[in-house]
Every structure is written in structure tokens, then in C-alpha cells.
Amino acid sequence: MKKFITALAAAACVLSAAQLFAAENTPVQAPAATTAPANTAATVAPSQTSAAAQAEQVPEPVPAMVSTGTENAIVKPQSGEPAFEMLDRIETIVYGSPREGGLLNRLNDVEKSVFGRDLPGSLTERQTALLDFLEKGTGSQPSLLFKLSVAEWGVEQQIRPTWSLTKRVDSMETILEGSSQPGPLVSRTERLLTKLLPDGITATPCDLPKATIFKAVLRETLTVKNIKVDDIVILGLNEQVVIGGMLVAPKNSRVFGHITKVKPPRSFGRAAEIEMLIDSVEVLGPSTVAVNLGETAKKAMQVDSGIIGAAGASIGGAILLGPLGLAGGFLIRGNDKQLKEGTLFYVESTDSVKVPAYSVPHQITPITQQTESAPQGTKSAPLQ
Numbered sequence: 001m002k003k004f005i006t007a008l009a010a011a012a013c014v015l016s017a018a019q020l021f022a023a024e025n026t027p028v029q030a031p032a033a034t035t036a037p038a039n040t041a042a043t044v045a046p047s048q049t050s051a052a053a054q055a056e057q058v059p060e061p062v063p064a065m066v067s068t069g070t071e072n073a074i075v076k077p078q079s080g081e082p083a084f085e086m087l088d089r090i091e092t093i094v095y096g097s098p099r100e101g102g103l104l105n106r107l108n109d110v111e112k113s114v115f116g117r118d119l120p121g122s123l124t125e126r127q128t129a130l131l132d133f134l135e136k137g138t139g140s141q142p143s144l145l146f147k148l149s150v151a152e153w154g155v156e157q158q159i160r161p162t163w164s165l166t167k168r169v170d171s172m173e174t175i176l177e178g179s180s181q182p183g184p185l186v187s188r189t190e191r192l193l194t195k196l197l198p199d200g201i202t203a204t205p206c207d208l209p210k211a212t213i214f215k216a217v218l219r220e221t222l223t224v225k226n227i228k229v230d231d232i233v234i235l236g237l238n239e240q241v242v243i244g245g246m247l248v249a250p251k252n253s254r255v256f257g258h259i260t261k262v263k264p265p266r267s268f269g270r271a272a273e274i275e276m277l278i279d280s281v282e283v284l285g286p287s288t289v290a291v292n293l294g295e296t297a298k299k300a301m302q303v304d305s306g307i308i309g310a311a312g313a314s315i316g317g318a319i320l321l322g323p324l325g326l327a328g329g330f331l332i333r334g335n336d337k338q339l340k341e342g343t344l345f346y347v348e349s350t351d352s353v354k355v356p357a358y359s360v361p362h363q364i365t366p367i368t369q370q371t372e373s374a375p376q377g378t379k380s381a382p383l384q
Contacts, residue, residue: 086127093134093145094185096164113166116184134165135286142203142356144189145286148172150201150358151193153240153250161254161282162234206246206357208289211296212349214281215239215304216255223338224264224272233257233276238344246357247284254282255291255347260329274339277329278347285356291347293329301346 087106088098094110107126111118114134119126137143148168152159155175160168170180172192181188193201216235227233235255241248261275280288330345 083123083127086131090127090131090134092164094165096167112184114185116187137203142201143285144186146203146284146356146358147193147201148189149250149284149286150247151189151196153247154196157240157250158252159250160252161286201358203284203356204246204359205354206243206248208243208248208283208349208353208355210349210352211294212241212243213297213300214241214249214255214291214347214349215300216278216281216345216347218339218341218343218345221338221341222259222274222276224262224274227259227262227274229259229262231259233259235278235345237281241283242360243357245360247360248355248357249281249283256280256282256288261331272338273331275329275331276339278345281347281349283355284358287355289353289355290350292350293346294348294350297346297348301344304344304346 083103087103087110090110091098091106094113099106099109104123107123108118111126111130114130119129121129132138133143134145135143137146145165148165149159149161151172152168155172160171163171165185169185169188169192173180173188176192176195181191215238217238219234219236222233233256235257237249237251237253237255240251255278257276257278259274260277261273263273265272278291278293281291282288
């Protein structure tokens, strides 16, 4: 741990939330409304910056799906969502689940939890500013979740995206300082980041090539009795993805899929079936990248001894379906009537996209270098 903290001392830019929100009379500007659907990058009005400066900016990130506190349930952010739904999303990020009570009282409470005080502005402006600060950041600074994920990765080599912001900060304080501390989440996070990364954290645009491989692991056992069609399944990224010295997705990043078919065992010895599509991977941002089961992923899956061992031990057979347009899937057929926790899957990015990433300083590049290679270019131990 001391080696990590010492090495991390040279890494790059922390957003000072206190400077952004501490001035009581500073108006909070809500960003221009967008109409982009969830999982689609929003269109942003051109800024007054030069063409060269615009070329270096990270594009508007694809909204990430937020866990509601259970592994198989998520809330998809949508443009123009009602105030109560937006507040539910904010509370889910901060506390792990929505709270009860009147909207204004709940908003006041969550603002005090994050910033230590109420934000100025209208209801819509306050909620938008808070959500943008947590998920999107500003034009020059990454979001709070981006920075916290980089800090977690630096200390533990994995992140905890299914945990609430409160729990994640508590855990980091316990690791670095021995116990959790009182105070607003912003000041507590900034204190930790200053200790770990005194030069700060920045988001840098990174070109993610088409057919980049992501290796996902099932977090919990799925059976024909505890799932149904259209259920959301959240897997974990089993290995970090680093491209050209840029951290794109730390280990344990969320991978989102859904169930498309469930059939229990039938007469005449016909096996049970579970069909699942894996739709997207959450990268740093947080934002999501569309994935499917393409030919590159199928080849990687077929040659990986890990997936062969997991499948052989847990299910009767796995049939790879795809590519089916932009979707490819996994048909699990066997007598066990279940898909066991720890089963591995390969998917690949459907297109070349630009994503926000963390440029790993040379002092800590050994974190990204492993003794064995994996199809996506890095290797790490299975999820704990």
C-alpha cells in the first residue's frame, strides 16, 4: 500500500468542489437540455472555443446506468425525466437507494451530504448541477465518480461501482486513514485525492478501437427460477482495459446485459435454457460503450482455458449466438438449470468511439503491466 501511495504522488488534476460550489452567491447554471436517448451520446451546442481546442475536448459521455442497490435492477437515465425520478437517481448514487419524504427536504439533505450546504438556483438547476457534478464533470474537469474510480483503482487495482458514493468514500478513508471521517462527501473525497494524487486527475480523450475485447464475469448465480425475460443482469469486468497507457475501464467496472429467453427443463430430457445478451460496458466517465458477441470475442472465448473450465464445471453447454445485427448473445443449455457465479464471457465493442480515460503516469505504469497477456492487452486476477 505504501508503495502505491508513494508512486501515485506524481499522477495528474483534482477538481476542487469547494471552489466550484463554496461561494454562496454563485449562480448554478444548468446545461442546455438534450434529447438524446439513454445509451446514445447527447448532441452539444458548439462552444466559442477554437476548432483546435474543440478537437481535444472529450465528447459528451454516454449516460451510465445506475444500480438501484440490487445487482439485477438498474435505472436508465433519460432526458427530461421528472423531478422525483431525477432525485431518485441522485440519492441512488449517493446513498445506494432512494429515500422517503418531500422532494425539497430530500434535495436539501443530499446537497448537504455532498457539499455541506444547499445549492442556489431553481429546483431543476440544483438537481441538474448536482447530477452533472457527480456523473459528467465540467468542460475541463472530470466527474466526482471518475476521480473516485481512479483513486480506488490506484489503491486496490479495482473499483466498486455497485456501492453507493457514501460507502465508497467510507471504504477509502478506512483503507488510507484507519476509519471513516465526518463531513461533506466532496471535502472528504478531495482530501483523499490530495493525499494520493497531489498533482490531480484529468480526463483525456482516448480512441477505443472497434472490436476491443472486454472480459466479464457473472456476479451471482442465475437460475431458471430466479430470472425472467427482460431482467437486467450486471456483470463485472474481470480485467482492466488499458490502451496505449490510458486507463479506459478498471477491473470490476459494470457490464450490463439482459435476459432474452428462459426455459425450464422439459419432458423427454430436454435441457433448461437461459439466453442472455450483453449490451454495454461502463468505462470511466462514467459512460457506457455498446458491445456484442462478434467474431473477435467468439475466438477469444473459445481459446480461453478459463471459460472452458468455468463452463464445463457450471453448465451443460454454452452456444454462442451472433453476430445478430448489433446484438450477439449466449445461449446456456444444460441440466443444472443455472448459470453459476464466476462464469466468464467475452464481448467486444461494436464501433470505434472516443471515450474519457485516465492517462497513467509513468511512475505507476507497473500497475497496468502484468506478467501474462490477455486478449484485451492486460491481465489481472479474477474478481474477489
